[in-house]
């Protein structure tokens with residue numbers, strides 16, 4: 001609402017002439033009496049007040065409405081009273097207005113030149129919320145029911161200054177006879193509407209002055225100006241309070257969000273003083289919030305954390321790695337420090353620090369990186385006594401956080417078991433796998449332990465965490481542990497013992513908490529005896545040993561797994577699930593499956609693709625299965641008289657089976673060169689599995 005000066009004079013409702021702009025000071029007693037007399041006539045006749053030249057038009061309309069409402073102009077106690085409960089609710093509802101306006105009213109009331117003023121605060125319906133006046137005035141006004149809880153609307157008491165200012169939404173000064181009720185007609189009242197930010201009227205402020213026997217003078221004019229500026233002041237204060245209230249609410253919401261997140265947050269001012277710390281950050285530092293707030297950040301954390309740099313440059317720092325040590329723990333965090341800038345991007349108030357547990361990030365990274373542990377004990381297929389016992393043992397072991405060594409031929413499902421153990425013991429943490437045989441020896445160390453920035457040629461600029469760090473909070477699966485270079489073994493052992501890792505080129509240990517599951521298809525203990533594997537590391541890793549049975553000793557499971565793979569593969573490829581011919585079934589059951597489940601799975605991929613007319617026949621099996629001399633293992637050699645050539649051929653085939661078709665291992669065992677072995681494959685028509 002605009003209450004500029006022009007509007008102000010426009011808003012004055014006076015009694016001298018029909019011109020609304022005339023100041024009250026110009027009202028003379030003659031007009032005053034003219035209105036008074038006319039009102040008595042108007043009440044008892046049907047005369048239209050709009051037609052009276054001395055009547056203000058808005059007042060005239062209000063009189064007509066008042067009459068229509070049936071207001072009794074001769075009543076002594078004005079208006080009706082709200083019932084106490086309803087009034088308490090109203091007060092509650094208008095708490096902010098009352099709390100804001102009352103101190104103003106009290107403060108400025110005494111500044112007024114005359115003491116015959118009476119001040120009223122109403123709500124937007126005209127209900128009186130608060131009154132103030134000197135003893136004499138108060139008593140007089142009390143007698144006419146000018147007290148909190150009285151409903152003084154146009155409907156209940158007819159035309160008044162405040163009823164008009166609500167109706168017209170502007171300040172109104174009203175000469176006594178214009179009031180509809182006779183008991184008010186010796187007063188001069190000034191009223192201003194109080195509006196909220198959206199322009200809605202939320203109340204009125206009224207100053208009433210008893211003018212009976214007094215001259216109309218400048219003070220009345222001033223009282224309007226005075227009530228208007230007070231209205232302004234109340235509105236401004238209300239807006240401020242509302243904004244404060246909104247800010248407080250925003251602050252409460254922010255606090256609630258910050259205490260709900262499981263990351264630590266600290267805010268600092270531009271001098272590095274901690275201004276706020278959320279619950280999680282207090283937990284990280286093992287302190288109580290009041291012990292931290294208002295302290296310099298260096299009292300809480302290492303000076304090396306580059307807070308000063310952010311405060312100086314206004315540039316953020318992301319993922320700074322630091323170990324936070326408190327009385328109870330030592331944990332690695334990634335810290336992001338963001339400067340608090342203003343809208344134009346100038347550096348302003350300070351900085352916000354965020355502490356994220358690196359193991360969480362690692363878990364995300366590893367999940368995204370594809371080394372997610374999907375298998376559980378329930379998803380391991382097998383009904384044989386051998387596999388059931390293995391699963392039972394593995395479940396037991398999974399409940400104890402000690403190193404576990406999984407032993408078994410290639411393709412028996414060692415990784416599957418490792419995943420199942422992980423998911424049964426620390427499913428929330430990352431599962432990080434490292435195959436020691438598939439990584440060049442010179443890279444194993446950095447893969448395992450990570451490295452600091454610039455620690456060797458080709459290293460990433462910012463350095464990188466190793467698999468051990470990435471496994472923090474979860475499981476590190478070291479597959480083919482027999483291939484772990486002997487020179488790295490003592491470092492790994494130290495790390496397993498101390499639960500700390502030192503990155504290559506680094507100068508501080510990073511605390512880590514991870515479970516180790518190692519796997520091997522080699523005879524690791526034999527390697528220890530041959531000095532190819534360190535005994536201390538072996539005993540550290542093999543606290544629990546689990547032997548995964550080869551497929552050939554899981555007779556009952558071969559057909560179960562065959563069916564499972566055929567169905568899975570067909571479904572994946574959108575094919576009808578083929579049946580197995582009788583001789584194929586016999587072959588599969590009797591074959592020794594040197595490559596175990598992996599070989600069976602691959603054989604079924606081949607067979608499903610080769611099958612015709614919904615049937616898998618012998619021809620649809622891979623060569624090495626068709627050509628298998630099932631009953632020709634070396635034990636039976638003694639029963640037959642064989643040529644040297646046949647003996648050599650069988651020796652090669654058996655060794656191949658034994659090594660899971662690993663050419664290098666086969667050549668090793670047969671003590672011949674790899675080139676010779678390949679030549680013999682050709683010579684004897686031996687085909688390696690695809």
Ligand SMILES: Nc1ncnc2c1ncn2[C@@H]1O[C@H](COP(=O)(O)OP(=O)(O)OP(=O)(O)O)[C@@H](O)[C@H]1O
Pocket residue numbers: 379380381382408409410411412413414415416417479519520521597598601
């Ligand atoms: N019980 C089982 N149920 C379903 N699939 C299985 C089962 N056991 C193994 N497999 C499947 O067989 C394959 C080989 O398993 P896995 O890689 O765990 O063997 P491994 O012993 O770790 O082999 P390697 O020693 O060569 O690393 C995988 O494709 C796996 O999904």
